[in-house]
Amino acid sequence: MRITIVGAGYVGLVSGACFADFGHHVTCVDKDATKIDALRNGDIPIFEPRLDDLVAKNSKADRLKFTTELKESVADADIVFIAVGTPSRRGDGHADLSYVYDAAGEIADAIEGFTVVATKSTVPVGTGDEVERIIRERNPKADFVVASNPEFLREGAAIEDFKHPDRIVVGIEDERARSPMSELYRPIYLNKGPLVFTSRRTAELIKYASNSFLAMKITFINEMADLSEAVGADVQDVARVIGLDKRIGSKFLNSGPGFGGSCFPKDTTALVKTANDYERPLSLIETTIAVNDRRKRAMARKVIDAVGGNVRGKRIAMLGLTFKPNTDDMRDAPSLAIAQALKDGGATISAYDPEGMEQARAELPFLDFCHDAYAAAENAEALVIVTEWDQFRALDFTRLKQVMAQPILVDLRNIYRKSEIEPYGFKYRCVGRPHEEI
Template sequence: MRIGIVGTGYVGLVSGACLADYGHEVVCIDTDQDKIAKIGRGIMPIFEPGLDTLVASNVAAGRLSFATDIRPALTDVSAVFIAVGTPSRRGDGHADLSYVYAAAREIAAEMSGPGVIITKSTVPVGTGDEIERIVAEVAPGKSIAVASNPEFLREGAAIEDFKRPDRIVIGCEDELAEAILTEIYRPLSLNQSAPVLVTRRRDAELIKYAANAFLAVKIAYINEIADLCEAVGGDVQQVAKGIGFDQRIGSKFLNAGPGYGGSCFPKDTLALLKTADDYQAHLRIVEAAVKANDLRKRAMARKVIGALGEARGRTVALLGLTFKPNTDDMRDAPSLAIVAALQDAGVNVRAYDPEGMDQARAMLPGVAFCTSAYEAADGADALVLVTEWDEFRALDLDRMTQLLARPLMVDLRNIYKPEEARRAGLYLVGLGKPNSGPVLVGGSRAVA
């Protein structure tokens, strides 16, 4: 099948490459000529493991192409995915749908039909209805259906998630849209036995937001349990393990940390809350999770400051800046709030991240960026683990002890066990761990 994808951001590029890999003829369209030119040279606009190879192989096979002009690109297509951004609208937090609606207008004008326009972008409930109205206005008489097909791709594991999905959700109102989308995803449903859920369009739009909001609530919940564990002398990792064995709860997203960030959870929870308010169906639990997560990030900086004792003039080495490993995405990363709060307290910040430093430089003024974890630690008063990149899971702790001006490590991901740190001579501050009381570190007090 010949498929068009408008938008070559994270969702559009990954989806296009994966659909081409399943044998479809895919053209990805973007108005950013520089981005398209770079992709043509094999330079990906995002860091996603394996994406460059997947794109290159399908371009070479003639199944994947790129264009900046929508008119010739949509010749003879049966389906066009809208995969443009839906950022939070400035001022009110609603999802900005201007790019979605602009794409819908262009597609409807150029698409010959019969076919289907599919929203792959994360959009509030009712967006498909407005796209349907746009199609009727721009292309009266054309047989063009409108459907919703939300994505569930995790940054850093997007290709695996697309090819081995937990589910495929198709939201449509007619047989044409269902038939085309079923044919598009036939390779996945046959080869991997991925369940296909066909719903009404509004249900599909809600499923995406409801799923992300639930995971955000789960993260906020375990972070608050971590705070309680610290207060009462519990261990949040053991608590999480104990409740995670319950199949009604599950173990995923029960890792205490510095709060969620990224391109999805912050904007999607906010957009869902705005939609709920519009319909006077208030989501108190989601609202509380959003507030708790915002407070969480600055609280992590206070934890570091508390461990330092005297903060002003001290130097801290941050390991990891992106909101999660295996991505270069800095959007709403906890590191942004942590760095700002540390700098407000007079702390000098050094940082190292395997992939995110190019983006971080523009967002973190005053930070000294280093070429390795060990360079960052050299002479610092504390080592702070913020993002759980694989290369930070097996640090040479003995070497770190020698490099640091004071043997203090604040582990905001609970990667290291207290006994590992003690053997290396490091004082370890974790999350949701028993408080063993203050100890002297280099003449200042810190929590061991």
């Protein structure tokens, strides 16, 4: 099939590369000429494991192309995806749909022949109706249908998620969209990926509901972690055992410094705004947002307590800055609030992240960026694990103790245990587990 994807950002690029890898002919369109030139030269603007190889392979096979010219690409396409950004709108927190609607207008001017226009951007309920209205108004003669096809990709595991999904959701109002969308995903369906057709508005709500539920699950276990610390219980055992209940499941039950990234903060806020517009407030999600925001700065207080209640004039080392491992995404990362709170307390902060330091420089210019974990730890009063990158799971604590001013580890991701750290003479602090003095 001939596929055009409007928007060569994270979702558009991953989706385009994966569709091309299935044998479809894909053109990714973006207005950013610098980005398109870079992609043509094999320079991937984001970090996502295996994506560079996938783009290179399919570009070489002439199945994946990049252009700034929308008109010709849309005219030749069987399916056109809208995969532009929908950031939180300044002032009210609603999803900013201006890029979606601009794309719809340009697509309307370029349609030739029957075309499925599918929104892959995360959009509030009813957006598909407006996209359809815009195209119909701009080009009354256009032969098209509008579908909703939300993505469920985890940063750091996006290619695996795309090729082996838990579910594929397609929202349609016109049955003519069913056959081309089924054919598009046929290679995945043969791998037992469940293809679910719903109404368009249902599909739009499913995306927000899914992310909001996962955000609530993270926030729940974080609150259980706080209670575990207070009563002397171990939240990791709590999470493991309740996760054995198939009705609950084990995923997203890892306590830590709170959720961040490009999806959960934005999508929970947008869903709350939509619900309020319909006078159906979502109290659970509103509380989830509030608790998560408070938690990030609370993690800074945990660090301050670990070094005696005062960080003024002290150096603190942070390991990991991105909101999760295997990405360079700094959007709403817990490290932003933690670093700022430590700075407000008078600390000097050194930091290391395997992939996120370039992005972090713009957000946290006051950090002392280092070339590895051990350089960050030099003369530090405490070492704080903020993001659970694999390379932080087997640190050399003998070496760390030699370079640090104080042997204190604050493990906000619980990747170590107290019994593992004790022999090195470290004071250990974690999240949701007993941490007696040694």
